[in-house]
Amino acid sequence: MYVTTDLNSSGPFVIPNSKKTLHTTGRLDREMQDRYEFWVMASDNGSRIRLSSSVKVTVYVEDINDNQPKVILPESNVSCLTVSPDTTAGTTITRVYAVDQDSGLNSELMYTVINQSQPFKVDSRTGNITLAQRLLGPDLRMHNLFIVVSDRGKPSPLHTAVWINLLVNDSLDTCHLDCEPEEPFWPSPTTPERVECPAHTESIKSTNQIHIILIIGLGMMVISICLFVGTLILHRRRKKSQRETKVNTKENEIPLKLLDTYYTDE
Template sequence: MKSEYHVSVVMRDGVGEPAAQGFPRRAIQVRVVDVNDNAPQFLQSHYLIDIEENNPPGASLLRVCAQDADSSLNGQVTYKLGQLSHMAAVIFRIDQNTGQLTVSALLDREQQDVHRLTVVARDNGSPPLKSSVMVTITVLDQNDNAPDFLTPHFIFFLPENIPPLAQVGKMGVSDVDTRLNGEVEVTEVNSSVGPFVIDNVQGTLRYMADVDCEKQDRHELDLLATDNGRPSPLTSVARVTVFIEDVNDNQPQVILPSSNLPCLTISTGTTTGTMVTKIYAIDEDSGLNSEIKYTIAARESPGTSPSSHHHDDSSSSPFQLDTRSGNVTLAHGDGGKPAPLHTTVWVNLLVNDTLEPCHLETLPRSLPYRLAQTPSEKPAETPACDRHARLILLVGLGIMVASLCLFLVTVVLYMKQRKRSRGERQQRRGVNENQIPLRIQERYSSGEAL
């Protein structure tokens, strides 16, 4: 507080009267010898400093200052950094005499945004005294990082019956910068392409309009991510592929036969195993949804009304339908001996959602074989035995008619012949009316009496 005192000593007599003029006066100089009893004291209790990242190497940060109330060597202060990590010890330097703190390397806010250092001030007393202070260095952000997509190529799968505005997937974009430098907006490079919209609030891609796998099974779009950094925003791009997953929403379309009217005539000489016709259909769906299986939904049984149907029974029909190819083949024929009998019939194939029978509007004018009547052409089909009996009856009736005609012709001829004979007899009788019969003449000549 005070290093030197000056004391004046004045001599007095024994009575206590003031000394006369000329009495001796002495001045005593007292010097206080310093002892190192004060540690260095920093002017601030905590130092704060901001510095932008990507600083030039060797840039000055700040100068710390500590004072020591002692004098001479006891008041001389030197500075050093406290215990640091290896990286911090390489980056930061302090001048031990002036307390100037500098940074010797580039600072990267994305790696570490805050550095905390301890600066120690020590005097040269014996023993020395010291004190420390905290220095906080905040690294300010620069727009030195472009937006980063999670992947350069996003792949999403979307069912074609997804409701509108449903989420397709997360875009996964980020920016390690902060504040405006880290705010990212994603847009489509070609905004008019595809039925999709970008939700920047949720960071998702959403479905906007109808998607149809049969029209387009996938969509390609390019995304552009832009941050709000100033003065020059940074950008990056990514590709998005959206595969439209097929939903079984299309009914099979029958190509063959072309309508419900075409019919097929089968020759009586067709051998077993011959393909007699083919059903061909396509499905606009894909994958398993497009695989078509052919089955007989209903069959019009002989002898029943057109509205009566029953399920397929392969044992009751000579025809077989292949479930995969749609081929209709002749599975077996009539097993009669010695030669199989065949009946040629129309095969009407109706492919429809309902079970309505197939009705033909017209029939071919000429066919190589006589067709049997189908249930749609008459109320009920006559059994084979009845047909044979009817044929026999017709033949019998024909024979009877022919016999009757022959009999009438014979009678007419007989009557004509008889009439002719009678006319000749009458004529002979008129000529020989007066002649004697030969037998009577003989009697006359022999003298016999009549």
């Protein structure tokens, strides 16, 4: 009995004449093609008449975890977003958006912050980054969140990492980093020493200048008020001293009464 395939539509499959099993002739990739359909014909060795029969075969290509998650947003590890100090807790600040070309569990993604993320938190399923708590004075700085995007592939998941840089500042102008922060050890969660790259915005410089001018102006105002109050106190003390001097002088004076009639020896 001979078993053959329809060579016009069998794709990377063949059935050798000496075997009755289906073989591949090359590497299969589900991302390129996930299904093949072709006809298989079997015929006997009849001496006078050969009888044959055919059947349609469908081959589904099983997925393997051969694609790492691809981060779409943010576009760069040196991009930066400015956050207002007045932002209320629970507000969504931004998100990490990633895709995976695999299927099933191999394409299901999980988002994890490796380094210290306070006061921000990341949703492990959606990648949304929200403000976890009210922003305080020490939070007015650059926050570098190192986020690892992992799939759920078996036996070993694949990973991709990205930096989310958030600058808490009064100005909402776009900022950027001069360099990419130092990558911590991962995928094992650690709390590395925080590394900051300088963020640059024209508004930060102008805001700092305004703060300096306001502080100087306030200081001069306080000094002027102190001088005025000191002068007023000295003036009042001087007047009080003058009044006391006049009173003491009057008390020490002896009044002389002049006689209405003057006598002489004559």
